[in-house]
Amino acid sequence: MLQRMELSGGKVVPDGDNxxxxxxxxxxxxxxxxxxxxxxxxxxxxxxxLDPDELARLEFEPDxxxxxxxxxxxxxxxxxxxxRVVSVxxxxxxxxxxxxxSEDIPxxxxxxxxxxxxxxEVALKIIYSSISHFVEHLRVxxxxxxxxxxxxxxxxxxxxxxxLFSLEKSLVYYLNGINSNGKLIERLKNSAAKLKLTxxxxxxxxxMIIENQQxxxxxxxxxxxxxxxxxxxxxxxxxxxxxxxxxxTIITIAIMLPxxxxxxxxxxxxxxxxxxxxxxxxxxxxxxxSTFVVRLVWRWKRW
Amino acid sequence: MEKMVNHSATRKVTVLNPAGLHARPSxxxxxxxxxxxxxxxxxxxxxxxxxxxxxxxxxxGVTQGTELDLSAxxxxxxxxxxxxAAQFADRxxxxxxxxx
Numbered sequence: 064m065l066q067r068m069e070l071s072g073g074k075v076v077p078d079g080d081n082x083x084x085x086x087x088x089x090x091x092x093x094x095x096x097x098x099x100x101x102x103x104x105x106x107x108x109x110x111x112x113l114d115p116d117e118l119a120r121l122e123f124e125p126d127x128x129x130x131x132x133x134x135x136x137x138x139x140x141x142x143x144x145x146x147r148v149v150s151v152x153x154x155x156x157x158x159x160x161x162x163x164x165s166e167d168i169p170x171x172x173x174x175x176x177x178x179x180x181x182x183x184e185v186a187l188k189i190i191y192s193s194i195s196h197f198v199e200h201l202r203v204x205x206x207x208x209x210x211x212x213x214x215x216x217x218x219x220x221x222x223x224x225x226x227l228f229s230l231e232k233s234l235v236y237y238l239n240g241i242n243s244n245g246k247l248i249e250r251l252k253n254s255a256a257k258l259k260l261t262x263x264x265x266x267x268x269x270x271m272i273i274e275n276q277q278x279x280x281x282x283x284x285x286x287x288x289x290x291x292x293x294x295x296x297x298x299x300x301x302x303x304x305x306x307x308x309x310x311x312t313i314i315t316i317a318i319m320l321p322x323x324x325x326x327x328x329x330x331x332x333x334x335x336x337x338x339x340x341x342x343x344x345x346x347x348x349x350x351x352x353s354t355f356v357v358r359l360v361w362r363w364k365r366w
Numbered sequence: 367m368e369k370m371v372n373h374s375a376t377r378k379v380t381v382l383n384p385a386g387l388h389a390r391p392s393x394x395x396x397x398x399x400x401x402x403x404x405x406x407x408x409x410x411x412x413x414x415x416x417x418x419x420x421x422x423x424x425x426x427g428v429t430q431g432t433e434l435d436l437s438a439x440x441x442x443x444x445x446x447x448x449x450x451a452a453q454f455a456d457r458x459x460x461x462x463x464x465x466x
Contacts, residue, residue: 137385137389139386140426167384202393203389203392203420206420207421210420
């Protein structure tokens with residue numbers, strides 16, 4: 064699917080026919096042929112833009128610059144608390160910018176997409192928006208982690224633990240993605256002259272480096288907290304299960320002893336006092352006392 | 367001490383975001399409800415979830431165009447549903463404002 068946009072009044076606005084910013088969302092076969100055949104994009108680089116496992120990188124071609132960077136994938140309920148990353152490709156020509164991505168995400172929103180004058184700035188701000196996207200997703204990961212902890216405190220099942228493992232895995236994906244973006248942004252700064260970046264754009268790249276580093280540190284902190292507390296959480300679930308088993312054991316013993324007493328007196332043999340008028344009540348009293356004795360021993364031993 | 371009066375309110379909203387009620391909108395909804403003093407439920411044709419619980423919201427799997435019934439009970443039921451309806455209409459601020 065192709066959306067054409069253009070720079071107008073410092074903003075990126077939709078323009079059906081004349082826009083020089085081409086956004087290809089999950090391009091079909093015909094669109095890929097056009098990109099490779101007519102616009103001379105490298106086939107491998109184009110495939111990288113749609114491959115979630117590809118690393119962020121910068122490549123200089125004769126008539127354009129290719130930038131592959133990472134951003135969080137939109138979460139769907141089928142993901143089961145695994146937050147993944149996707150790749151996005153930017154192909155910067157002298158007169159146009161081609162954006163290739165695998166899913167429809169809001170690319171040109173937010174206050175950073177104001178007062179833009181060049182295609183280079185558009186490309187930089189798209190990369191910057193991925194840093195914000197990562198930061199917002201880290202907040203979601205933190206909120207999900209808190210909610211899972213609440214559930215684990217009273218849980219005896221594995222499903223919340225497994226969800227925490229999924230979150231841990233997500234943070235590894237995010238750390239890799241953010242780290243990879245960091246290397247790319249460094250390369251953008253080093254190639255400022257080749258990319259014809261203005262002084263303002265170079266300052267913006269410096270800000271991006273700092274924000275990306277903060278984002279990386281935040282993800283690393285969440286990842287460390289999750290990893291270090293995982294054993295404790297496993298113990299909590301195990302302990303909750305032990306408490307359940309203990310309660311069931313008390314109930315079992317409390318029922319077992321009176322049953323034993325009654326069973327002994329139910330044997331089909333002669334025993335003293337069998338014909339006593341209070342024999343039945345005496346046996347019931349012994350049976351109930353046995354439960355009371357169990358309770359006393361239990362408290363004395365502090366089980 | 368002033369006694370809190372419980373009110374009930376309902377609203378119908380439509381999910382306008384292309385990716386449906388995904389991670390960031392779910393967090394916004396859960397945070398808005400947690401800040402209020404009301405209990406809010408979100409009802410789809412298939413299930414009903416507690417809007418303060420992000421785990422339930424993320425498992426809802428609501429896609430673009432789905433109509434949701436919001437119901438709230440509490441002293442600020444009207445206010446919290448107004449805030450939520452505004453967020454749904456604004457597409458949670460992710461697309462630069464309301465549609466149309």
